[in-house]
Structures are given as C-alpha cells and as structure tokens.
Amino acid sequence: METTVDWFREIWGMTARIPTVLATAATFTFGACATDTDSSADGPDVVTETIGDTTVVRTLSGSVWEGDATLVPEVSIGELDGPEEYLFGRIFSIAADDDRNVYVFDHQAQEVRVFDPEGTYVETLGGRGEGPGEFSRAEAIALLPDGRLVVRDPGNQRIEVFGPASGQSDQWGYRAGGLYTGSPLYTDVNGRTFVYAPDRSDDDRGTHLIVFGPDGTQVDTLPYPSSTHEPPMLTAERRGVTASGQPTRGSTATHLPFSPMFQWTVHPSGHFLTGLSARYRIDLARDDDVLRIERAADPVRVHDEERDHKRDGVVEDMRDMDPDWSWNGPPIPEHKPFFNQLLAGRNGRIWVRLATEGQPVENEYYDPEDPGSMPIVWSESVRYDVFETDGVYLGAVVPPDEFSPYPNPVFDGDHVWGVTRDELGVQRVVRFRIVVGG
Secondary structure: OOHHHHHHHHHHHHOOEEEOOOOOOOOOOOOOOOOEEEEOOOOEEEEEEEEOOEEEEEEEEOOOOOOEEEEEEEEEEOOOOOOOHHHOOOOEEEEEOOOEEEEEEEOOOOOOOOEOOOOOOEEEEEOOOOOOOOOOOOOOOEEEEOOOOOEEOOOOEEEEEOOOOOOOOEEEEEOOOOOOOOOOOOEEOOOEEEEEOOOOOOOOOOOOEEEEEOOOOOOEEEOEEOOOOOEEEEEEEEEEHHHOEEEEEEEEEEOOOOOEEEEEEEEOOOOEEEEEEOOOOOEEEEOOOEEEEEOOOOOOOOHHHHHHHHHHHHHHHHHHHHOOOOOOOOOOOOOOEEEEEEEOOOOOOOOOOOEEOOOEEEOOOOOOOOOOOOOOEEEEOOEEEEEEEOEEEEEEEEEOOOEEEEEEOHHHHHOEEEEEOOOOEEEEEEEEEEEEEE
C-alpha cells in the first residue's frame, strides 16, 4: 500500500508550469547567485547555491529575528454602534498607501472608505450604480505607485480608477465573463494591474490574467499559473427525475482534505511567486533567473480526531448529493501541507501562511436540529513565515486570535494592516506594528 510519505515524495518531484510575466525593470535588489554556507551563531544557518538559472537559498535552522514576532495594535477602525462611516457590513479588500492612509472596500455597501493614519474618516469612493465612479458588483481594490486606486468590478465589466487628484476617475473595460470571485487585485512597482478574468466564452473556458499598463491599455494576457500536480478529488453524482418525469443529473467534486495545493500570487516586482505546498519550496521568478526559497521544517501532523471530523464533513456533504455515496478517493493524509497561502508585502518581502496544528473548539453556530451541523469544529491558529526579498529567513509572525487571514492583509515593512472580528462579529481594520520577541 502506498504510504503518505511515498505520496508526498511523488508530488515533490513534479514541476510547476509558470507563465512568464512581461519583463520590465523592477526596483527590488536581490542577493547575487553564489555557492556559500553561512553558519553564523548570530543568525540563520543558510546554504546558498546556484543550479542553472535558479538561485537556491535554503535555511537549515535559525532566523534573523532569533524568535517569533508578535503584532501590536496601533490604530483600530470600526465600531458596533456609531457614525455610519465607521460601521462595516462585509469587508472584502483593503489597501494602504505610503502615507499610511487605509482604503477599505465594503462589499455589502459597494463603496470604498478612506481613513487617515490616525483612523479618521476622510471620504467615500464609489457606490452602487453603472455610471462613472460607481460599482455594480465590485470585488477587490489595490493601489498603483502614483497613488491611484483601482477597483475590479466584473458587474460593470471594468476596472474603476480613482485619482490621483480628488474627484478624478477613469474606467478600463475588460471582458469579465459574468463570473465573480474572491480573488485579489494585483499591481506592481511599474504601474501595471493584473486582473483575474475567468471567461466562459473562451473555447477552452480558460482562466487568465489581463495585464493593464499604467494608462489603462491592455498590454498582455497571461495564462493562469498552474502546476502539473493534480490534487486528489472526491466526486459524487446525483440522478433523479423532475416532477414531470424528466431525468436530471448533477455532480459535485471536492478536494481531498489536507492535500497539497499549488499556491501563487503576484509579487510587486511583477513576477509570479509560486509553490506546491507538499514541500517547503517557493519560487520567485525574476527578470533573468529564479529565486528559490527553501526552509528545513517538519510538516504538521493531522490529529486522528481532526481527520475523522474532516471525513465526516465530506461524507455528509456528498450524501446530500448521493445518499448512497461512499468514500471514493485516497485516505486523508497523516500530515498537513507545509503552507496554505503565499503573499507579498508592499516592500517585496515574502509572507508564507503556514499550516498549523488543529484545535477543537465549540461551534457557536451548532444547530442540533440540523444533521449536518457539528457541535465541535477544528480551528487553526494563524502564523506566517517572513522572508526578505533575497530569500533570507527573518522569522515567524504570530497574530492575535482575532486576526483574520481574509481578506488578505497588507504587509509593509514593520507594519501590518489586517481585519479582525470580535466575539460579536464586528469587523475592524487594525494597523499593527511587528514586535520581535514581544
């Protein structure tokens, strides 16, 4: 029988298919290619080597910070009761500029609210509608280097652009395909905007990224980053008849819990940051080579009770489709993937959201009348590994319990902007300061 370790080894040998991003000069400085070993007692034990066009920076132990860092709140925006501009319905996306002004997109209100560095309300951008400066069903925001705010609005099939001067707006049209996603909106240091564009009208129904130049011209179309690795899937089919006796058929599929996934994001340099989470290996494409970041680490073990909980949940969902469904895929792995998400800071640092040990907690939404509701759920704490742009491992950041990894936080040097949710469900945008050893 194939073991979990054997399965992981098979996946590790697979390589990713990564499209090349339009190459232009970036403002980041990276470490030179070399073969070297740094085993200084005052920092991480790092091996650097060059393999073809790939510079590998492998951290064997230790970190620059020599311990975990915590997040200390400095400014909090959001209230349970109070002025309407401080009440959020559903925060979908946030952005922060060089002056520490923060932009908060409220999906429920379909508007962007701007706050100054002290958290004081400044103005509201957008609102529901189809005219210039309005949103139909906007999803994500980002900032360009010149201070303009870009908003992806597939409902109006365009990118709405605000600024740089007050009251200025522009519209960049694109074919949205009628689909809505929770995907972020990306920009780079060269003023380009990367738009996630699933399009069902394409013959291959492919998903791609449209690249806009600083003036709104579509300068490129990139295939969605992908990997040769195909994660294991569990499937179910339903066959029945309508009230009129006509046959019906449906199907559903879900990933095997805790199976490794191919993760990616767009780095501020304008290149793709990618990694298959079966191994602690992350690739950052650059103009002329690839920076590969590796770190010696052990995968987190899946508790037996946690595995049973996941299995029971899958079985319950699948039997909603097919009452006779039985497990038709490989067993749930004994270990979790090394990481769950890749992100990049405004200054180019690389942030890796790690898989962490599960903890059983009471389900506050438990409904004993609902067969699919469970009294206990399993939760993972949020933890990030942080690397400099040259691949040097700085250390881990441990946010407070109320910190949410979604929507994507904004990382900029020694500060983090993130969304928190309290016990009453109130969302707030908080600016944190990274404190090493705190």
